[in-house]
Amino acid sequence: MAATASALSLPVSRREKGEEERQLVQLAQSGEEAAFEELIRRHQQRVFGLVSGILRRREDVEDVVQQVFLKVFVSLKRFDQRAAFSTWLYKISVNECWDYLRKKKVRPLVYEADLSEEQVSRLDGVVSADQPPASSSDRAEARDLLERMMEKLPEQDRELLVLKEVEGFSVQELAEILDLNVNTVKVRLFRARARLMDVYKRRLHSKPAGSAGPAEGKEG
Amino acid sequence: MNYAACPQYEAALEDQLQGTLRGAEAASLAEHLETCKGCRAALEDAALSARLLAIAEPAPDPGAGFSRIVMARIRQQVQSNEGKSIWRPVVSVAWRFAATAAFALVMLVSFDLGRQSQSRSDQSIVAENRVPEIAPDRPSLPANRDEVILMMADTSHGKQ
Numbered sequence: 001m002a003a004t005a006s007a008l009s010l011p012v013s014r015r016e017k018g019e020e021e022r023q024l025v026q027l028a029q030s031g032e033e034a035a036f037e038e039l040i041r042r043h044q045q046r047v048f049g050l051v052s053g054i055l056r057r058r059e060d061v062e063d064v065v066q067q068v069f070l071k072v073f074v075s076l077k078r079f080d081q082r083a084a085f086s087t088w089l090y091k092i093s094v095n096e097c098w099d100y101l102r103k104k105k106v107r108p109l110v111y112e113a114d115l116s117e118e119q120v121s122r123l124d125g126v127v128s129a130d131q132p133p134a135s136s137s138d139r140a141e142a143r144d145l146l147e148r149m150m151e152k153l154p155e156q157d158r159e160l161l162v163l164k165e166v167e168g169f170s171v172q173e174l175a176e177i178l179d180l181n182v183n184t185v186k187v188r189l190f191r192a193r194a195r196l197m198d199v200y201k202r203r204l205h206s207k208p209a210g211s212a213g214p215a216e217g218k219e220g
Numbered sequence: 221m222n223y224a225a226c227p228q229y230e231a232a233l234e235d236q237l238q239g240t241l242r243g244a245e246a247a248s249l250a251e252h253l254e255t256c257k258g259c260r261a262a263l264e265d266a267a268l269s270a271r272l273l274a275i276a277e278p279a280p281d282p283g284a285g286f287s288r289i290v291m292a293r294i295r296q297q298v299q300s301n302e303g304k305s306i307w308r309p310v311v312s313v314a315w316r317f318a319a320t321a322a323f324a325l326v327m328l329v330s331f332d333l334g335r336q337s338q339s340r341s342d343q344s345i346v347a348e349n350r351v352p353e354i355a356p357d358r359p360s361l362p363a364n365r366d367e368v369i370l371m372m373a374d375t376s377h378g379k380q
Binding site: 066073142166 | 234235237238265269274289290
């Protein structure tokens with residue numbers, strides 16, 4: 001317990017953060033529950049973001065996140081610290097999400113009704129204003145409209161955009177988590193943006209009913 | 221409006237959007253953007269997408285109690301695994317024994333059934349193929365004294 005306390009009391013400057021985390025992982029590997037709990041506390045927010053970024057509005061996000069930490073705890077002794085703990089944790093999270101989607105055979109959420117012209121022009125107003133809406137109800141509506149547009153995108157595009165732009169994962173992190181080349185992540189992100197804007201413009205410049213899906217991009 | 225960014229510049233365009241493009245690559249892209257309408261439009265759209273996505277909110281913090289909930293679940297799981305591990309070898313042996321016994325029983329029953337059906341079929345084959353010449357009917361008993369004498373005469377006939 002004293003060892004844990006000393007690890008927890010280490011200064012948290014960026015340079016020493018990595019070393020501190022290594023110590024916490026070692027303590028957790030030796031069976032120190034307090035160290036593992038501290039690791040959960042440090043990463044729960046990002047794992048939550050990652051899982052909800054992939055599963056979207058699923059009610060099972062919390063359950064999946066718990067399952068992730070359970071798996072991490074079980075296989076922690078096999079973790080050799082060659083990669084960063086966070087990268088390893090996020091990879092387990094992504095795999096758990098895909099397992100969940102596969103087992104449950106979950107299909108992406110689909111909104112039956114498309115956006116109305118009024119809603120589209122309101123969303124356009126939000127984007128043009130270059131700042132988020134003032135009232136919380138307007139913000140909630142804008143988020144809902146964005147969510148509907150995102151549902152029109154391929155799942156991979158949605159995941160990347162949410163993880164990068166909403167949950168704040170870096171391109172490097174995404175490459176490590178998704179086992180992709182950094183350049184591939186950049187190209188996919190750029191194309192996902194293009195497809196999102198394509199969906200947006202279709203709704204902005206044409207009647208909402210009978211709109212087609214997102215444009216297919218070319219990918220090398 | 222549809223546009224097409226040049227595929228070889230897409231990664232650099234994403235870097236440009238993130239503000240991480242430096243040095244020769246930045247100069248090369250800047251030069252390209254002066255002449256490529258498609259890439260310029262794509263970059264403008266990408267910037268607009270970032271503004272659009274800024275509306276979204278990240279997942280809420282699960283709260284301070286979450287780590288305690290997870291630890292409780294982990295302890296519960298570990299305990300249930302330990303409980304299982306004490307009986308696991310016994311249960312495993314019992315299952316193997318039961319499986320072997322069931323297999324042996326099935327073999328015995330099927331062997332017995334097979335034997336019964338075999339003997340039944342043998343009997344029916346014999347019954348079907350019975351030839352009167354080979355297995356003649358048992359001779360009937362003599363009814364009176366004359367017949368006895370006749371039988372005795374018959375049996376002693378070939379011996380002389």
